[in-house]
Amino acid sequence: MILPLSTFPDFNFYSTPLLVLVVQGVLLSGLLFAKFSKGKNISHFILASILLLVCYQQICYTVGFMGWYNVYKTTKINYWLMPIALALGPLIYFYVKSITQSNFKFKRRDILHFALAICLVLFRVFIYIYDSLQPGFNDKQNGVLKIALDENIVQPVLVFLDFSVMLLYLAFTFQLFYNYRTKIKEYFSNTYKLELNWVLSFLIVFTSLFLYSSIQTVINVAFIELSYTQQWWLNLFMAIITIYIGVRGYFTDTGKLNNLSFSFTPNEIKTVQKETNQNISEDEVQLISEFMKTEKPYLNSELNLSDLASELEMHRNELSQIINKGFQKNFNDFINEFRVNAFKKELENGAHKQLSLLGIAMDCGFNSKATFNRVFKKITNTSPTEFLQNLPK
Structure with missing residues (x-):
């Protein structure tokens, strides 16, 4: 040929x-x-x-x-x-x-x-x-x-x-x-x-x-x-x-x-869950919810599971188990939901009159425009701009 x-x-x-x-x-x-x-x-x-x-x-x-x-x-x-x-x-x-x-x-x-x-x-x-x-x-x-x-x-x-x-x-x-x-x-x-x-x-x-x-x-x-x-x-x-x-x-x-460093694997978490086989109490869920609202660790864009566990004086496997079972979310979605809610609250308070939407998102813990837009759309089913347009005047 x-x-x-x-x-x-x-x-x-x-x-x-x-x-x-x-x-x-x-x-x-x-x-x-x-x-x-x-x-x-x-x-x-x-x-x-x-x-x-x-x-x-x-x-x-x-x-x-x-x-x-x-x-x-x-x-x-x-x-x-x-x-x-x-x-x-x-x-x-x-x-x-x-x-x-x-x-x-x-x-x-x-x-x-x-x-x-x-x-x-x-x-x-x-x-x-x-x-x-x-x-x-x-x-x-x-x-x-x-x-x-x-x-x-x-x-x-x-x-x-x-x-x-x-x-x-x-x-x-x-x-x-x-x-x-x-x-x-x-x-x-x-x-x-x-x-x-x-x-x-x-x-x-x-x-x-x-x-x-x-x-x-x-x-x-x-x-x-x-x-x-x-x-x-x-x-x-x-x-x-x-x-x-x-x-x-x-x-x-x-x-x-x-350069990302992991000190555990997802399988490690699953193994601990099987070994402990404990139920997640409402007190544990409430404790974490209150900590997130009052201390606002999600504002740190570099926050990871170990950092949050250290602040809560918990083992990272225990914290991961509570987040997965108690909140029905992985760590990433759990933190970003707080960031989105913080962003929405900032808009309701008129922060967009002094700052750009991206600037507000960065202040709320997001590390890039692409990540912010994707996460906001996933959680709210609307874009940040559309959300702002629908706010009461």
């Missing part, structure tokens, strides 16, 4: 967009490597590696669309066209882990996650060396082991192996993300929505790419063999995703999430 081209490089409808996007992807990868060298944030290094890996696969396809195979008919590039899912899946997992785990460090045993990818590279090196020693190797595109062993046996197996590895690591990564988001809501009063949205977007785009690729593979294997140009759309989609991931990843400050 080779395009009928006779010159290289041929800048055409298929090759030019890929070439432009791939070059940008490589540049973004370089910028991320440079950012890592300055700040030593391992997440930048991993994301740069992801971009470089995707660009590597795109370069192979791009030169094909530019006429490489037609001009260099004995090219040995097929030995180095390797499926990237075996390495991409683990890299996606470690990227999210490096953001969501405080002081993350890549350990020696973590290299086992890339064992299949390493084995594939070593296998290709071995068959290349073997084939290069056979007579007539320079006169043909693929040698004896490349055809008999790699294309006839290994590559069909890799189709299913790539799918399984990518599906497994995406599942692990989504679980890692949702557990982390739950921890933030149980521990912090502001949820770092912008940074969490970036991680979720990152996972969604790669999941979309995985689904697109899987559907194309099924069609190609089970129904009809797709032409080189029909497969071009997947490569374009992949190249566009590379640029999106590179730009968003470069400008999003994931260090905020990485």
